[in-house]
Amino acid sequence: MMLFAALLSWFLVGLFIHYSKRLGWGQPVRKDGPQTHLAKEGTPTAGGVPFVAALLIMFLVLAVTGGLSGPNASREVLILLAALGMGVIGGLDDLLKIRSRSKGSGKKELLAREKFPLQLLVAFVFAFFAAPLASHQLFAGFALIGGYPLWDMLLIALVMVASVNAFNFTDGIDGLLAGVGIIVLLPLVALSPVAALLVAVLLGFLWFNAHPARVFMGDMGSHVIGAVAAGAYILYADLWLLPVAALIPVVAALSVIIQVAYFKRTGKRVFRMSPIHHHFELSGWPETHVTVRFWVITAAMTSLAWWLLGGRP
Template identity: 40%
Template sequence: MEFSNGFYMIIGFILCLVLMFVIMPPMINYLHKIKFGQTEREEGLESHKKKNGTPTMGGIAFILVPVVVYFLMSLFTPFKLDMNTGIILLAFVGYGLIGFIDDYIIVVKKDNEGLKPAYKFALQSILAVIFFFIYQTSSSTEIWIPIIDVTFDLGYFYFILVFIMFTAETNAVNFTDGLDGLCSGQMIIALIPFLCFALIQGVDNVAFLIVLVIASLLGYLKFNKHPAKIFMGDTGSLALGGLIAAIAMVLKQEILLVIIGFVFVAEVLSVIIQVTYYKKTHKRIFKMAPLHHHFEKCGWSETKVVTRFWLVGVVLAVIGLILGVM
């Protein structure tokens, strides 16, 4: 009996969701037991100090579950590993590994600085270069500009675009991961338009992988929503940044990544603006950076900040989707 791709996507979605519900409770207990807990910064918000000791590195689960399910289901479904899914999986796991090293140093070595910024950026850069050279062997260096519907070839300048996409997006998602459920919920919202693009383009392998990641993130969000029982750590945030950058690249929606993921962009821009302005004037533009902390300082509750950011994300996702199908 032959089943449709849609049927297999539903099965994969349910399987990932159930696996996350089953895996997360014992994982949280185990991380508690071995004291893999979050350490809040001394200069951080007072309301966040109670989060000290909350298990971190939860990103391991939502990386492994969709990857394992994808490979297992590729044995009996039409969804196979190809160049596109290979690049996406490499970005997902590769950047997750960088984050894991950072988390390991912080949690196990008790060094709050983690992986030195220069080393972290160097590793992120190396992966971006690798992705470019792998991708350009089987795809063009053209980009599509929405609204004006113009496509032009960037040539070697496409390398610069890819480099910025991966390094900026991974750091942007990393900065967004500061409130319970904020980053995971925002990523689910941002991935939905890319799922639609993949289905419209007929890139079913990529669509299937996105479905599995969304399901895994939904399962993770159950335990990460306020009050969070676990955090994703840099393991999860860097992995998600690499994932969505790779998806945008293989679907040729590089420009729309900025629009759809503008919440992530705003978070990292707030940090850049704050640091730059303070160095020049010794004054602050925001009460605290990243941006979500500014609103907390303004008196918003954590859940209010998260839900408002999600709503902005939904609006941006809809705009991006409309621009992408026009």
């Protein structure tokens, strides 16, 4: 099933690139960023759309063929619905960006004050159903209303939103987020069919997204990766281990928060550019070195997370 998912993703992403170029859906590049990125001007964006489509198609095939029968079926449906909900938010952002570039006018993107409430809404709906199904109770004995783990729900919702945004910040250089997402989710392949299918479709996407990238991921893809990672770790592993395995997304998000807060306070920058992968590029690291080294760090931290878990689902 994973092989078919990877091949379907590869086909759909390739098709998407072909038609995106014909329609002129190119990504602009920040002029204040690494100079090596200027050559990427016009590369098709929103590449998450075709691999998310492949994920949904293969999930439906799995459901129809009986591959989702069993006690974990509800968990899988919940993870997928949360991912699709977050993906729609990211996809709307991608659509606005593409329309504004092609027409030269109109709303350019979703603002944070518009995006964040929508993310919270999806996260709280997910958390309401996920809290009783989580791998274990997070706040044992605290404020259970009618037996419902309220505090668990609040924490799960916050982690879901944080994960989506942290993985989104990790996108920005060729192959980085796709590789990080694959590595973080790899230990869950045998536990969660949705995680397994996402790993597979990301492999198909990475074929085109590896340096030099022929397509960029966009917000739909990054939102879906963050949502599946959060959902799978919450329901099958341990919520507290997600920031260990996903250290690179955590650091990427923190670098943006620190940079913005410090600049507003002092008018100066802590990093040459944020998120932090751009800082290393501007410090002289080749883009491919940043990508591979961040993959290595992710592999080490994911291994540490599952060692801490003791290998138990």
